[in-house]
Amino acid sequence: MFEGLNSLVDVGSSTGTVGKAIANAFPHLECTVFDLPQTVAALQDCGNLKYVGGNMFEQVPAADAVLLKWVLCDWNDDECLKILKQCRKAVSGGKEGGKVIIVDLVLTKNEKSDDEALNLIETQLLFDLVTMVLVGGKERGEEEWAKLFSALGFSRYKIAPVLGMRYVIEVYP
Numbered sequence: 001m002f003e004g005l006n007s008l009v010d011v012g013s014s015t016g017t018v019g020k021a022i023a024n025a026f027p028h029l030e031c032t033v034f035d036l037p038q039t040v041a042a043l044q045d046c047g048n049l050k051y052v053g054g055n056m057f058e059q060v061p062a063a064d065a066v067l068l069k070w071v072l073c074d075w076n077d078d079e080c081l082k083i084l085k086q087c088r089k090a091v092s093g094g095k096e097g098g099k100v101i102i103v104d105l106v107l108t109k110n111e112k113s114d115d116e117a118l119n120l121i122e123t124q125l126l127f128d129l130v131t132m133v134l135v136g137g138k139e140r141g142e143e144e145w146a147k148l149f150s151a152l153g154f155s156r157y158k159i160a161p162v163l164g165m166r167y168v169i170e171v172y173p
């Protein structure tokens with residue numbers, strides 16, 4: 001997933017636990033932890049890791065790739081379009097064309113009816129409800145993700161399950 005990349009911005013990274021792990025694992029990668037100014041103000045740059053404060057609705061620092069982990073589920077579709085628009089801009093500068101990497105839940109289609117499948121769907125729907133009530137966001141199925149990407153003119157996406165309900169979606173400008 002990080003092959004061929006020279007730089008990555010972890011948007012909405014909080015204090016950068018994931019950004020730090022990626023920077024350590026890939027020393028050639030220039031990693032930026034990007035969050036609200038008050039979240040990163042006291043944090044010190046270190047080696048290939050730097051902290052940048054800002055508003056993802058207004059601008060995201062340019063890089064080969066942008067990571068959005070557990071961020072978009074907190075926002076409604078209009079807000080996600082604004083965030084993804086800035087992310088698309090941020091990765092569109094390079095020659096090779098970058099990508100946006102989303103780690104989030106993808107609602108499973110109700111195709112099987114065994115206990116395991118039903119438990120998974122029930123858990124996902126519970127997450128959806130909690131997200132809606134607590135932060136006004138939502139969980140999305142593949143069609144809903146695809147609609148957001150095509151509304152912004154992204155050319156294609158790849159989607160893969162990684163761990164339980166977590167998926168990685170790689171989206172290309």
Ligand SMILES: C[S@@+](CC[C@H](N)C(=O)[O-])C[C@H]1O[C@@H](n2cnc3c(N)ncnc32)[C@H](O)[C@@H]1O
Pocket residue numbers: 011012013014015018034035036039054055056057068069070071074
């Ligand atoms: C649910 S947390 C995700 C944290 C991290 N990505 C993770 O996987 O643990 C969402 C993060 O988005 C940040 N955030 C909220 N609004 C933002 C904005 N307008 N610009 C940049 N970051 C923002 C919050 O400060 C918070 O750290």
